[in-house]
Amino acid sequence: MFLVSLAWRSLRARFTISLLTVSSIALSVALLIGIEHLRVGVRESFAGTIRGTDLIVGARGGTTQVLLSTVFGMATPSGSISWDTYERWKAHPAVAWTIPYSLGDSHRGFRVIGTTEEFFTRYRFRDQSVTFASGRAPSTDREVAIGHEVAQRLGYALGAEVVLAHGIAEVSFAEHEVHPFTVVGIIARTSTPIDRALYVTLAGLTEMHAAEQERGGGLMMGPPSEHAHDEAPITAFLLGTKNRFETLQLQREMNEDRTEPLTAIIPGVALAQLWDVVGNAEQALRLVSLFTLLVGLLGMCVALYASLESRRREMAVLRAIGAGPRSIVALLVSESALLALSGAVLGVLLVYVGLAVAAGPVEARYGFALGVSGLARTEWIFLGMVVFAGTLVGLVPAWKAYRSSLADGLSVKV
């Protein structure tokens, strides 16, 4: 303990160089832990985009296409599924629930999705269901619920009248021709693509198309039938099975069904496949942060080693008045351990301050949650590695200090 206090005093005496060394380690640690936090945050946001759904079913197409066009609201869907087919699968004995998902036009850059009450009760992301910041789910064909970002960016509040059909807002038309929707719900922030979409009922979506068709005239496919909203094809549907073990069997059945060619994907598997593509960047990030740490430790080694040159005399004096080899090693190793430890603690502190400051803006801007959680196991392992490596680094100057002869150190002229 005496040696540790001696090490502490000695470090304090060389305050500037110690501070610089600690700062460089702290920055490396902050980068390493910060990137790790970011990486986990991004991956969990990504993997947590959809939970609890056993299969996503779309028209025959690629796995990624089905995933992107539904869960992520990106890319064009592979086609549509007839209402009959949907009804048929909905009645399948293995199926517990379904969420129809029908993609409408976009409204000022945000997608409009037609769905049912099921979406608000069954859909899960990161083990949460969709909740409302205010209002409720749409129940008639003139009601719309909007995502958090939509509300923020377009400034829509409850009760606002919104004209959803494509292009209509810009061109003036008689009131009765357009189909205005009333905002009845604003969905609480999910940090998933839900934030960037508007949700209407299936009937509402059909009405919206009908309004557009009436206006477009020439391209009309005939007057909308009375039961249009019941029979209109949908883009895709999500389903949950009664027994999860039946998922694979059901998936095969759907993919092989000849009545209407479908692609059924398991969200977890599809997400993992997609992540494999994106995930390479993750490894690169990790590598960069590891190298940063290496540079930080090397910097510490250089600082200790350089300080040793000016402390040869101090070391020699300590030896001359009774510090044995073990004490000298213990002294220098305590110094480097103290530096590494303070660097690690300061680095973690930096990360948390950074997270506290950045979490809000990052979530708002990039749509993923940076949980200010405790340190994960890997992060503890990283910290352990930093302190361990830092301590080991101290052995180098310690070994050098003891090897250089005592008389040599004592005769250094100041």
Added chain:
Amino acid sequence: MTEPAVSLQEVRFAYRGGAPVLDIPNLHVARGERLFLHGPSGSGKTTLLGLIAGVLSPTAGRVQVLGSDLGAMGSAERDRFRAAHVGYVFQMFNLIPYLSVRENITLPARLSKPRRARLGGAEPNAEAARLAAGLEIDARLDAPISELSVGQQQRVAVARALIGAPELIVCDEPTSALDADRRDRFLELLFASVAAAGSTLVFVSHDLALAERFGRTVALGQVNRASRVVAA
């Protein structure tokens, strides 16, 4: 207890690759003796002290301190032996700059168990205070080293050498930076402290004016054959 405090037999020393600096057929220092060793600068005085304190190892010959053969010890063992039995006052004082006066004085007692044992149960801090009082630096016990005058630093170095009353005290030109008045006062304090501790004193200086105050005076040139060879 009949062995001499220091005994050198046929000791030769040369720095690596260089000409021999020391060639001493015989040198003994009795226990309790106050030996003044003088010689011009560069005559090998510090080297001789280095050999006696086990900081250097002779090229040939035998160095015995308090009856123990330093040549038979490993370097770590020599470090331990020195810490336990020898107080060394360096020419450059070699105080640890970031420690206070008190901490510098108690350092040997904290680093070496045998040295602490020699305090006979006294608290290192109390012992430091006692030594500091004898050397008239007790008012500065908590001061950082950098705030002390050269004369005060010298006395701190002496107090550090004396703590735990080691059998042998070696001093390397400790008065070189002092004026005559302060030098005399310093020697008085040193002698009193050494006498109180019952230690043997080997004191090296080029300043022959100090010789009369010591029990025995040896000119390094007389005992060192190497210097005669160089001179001839």
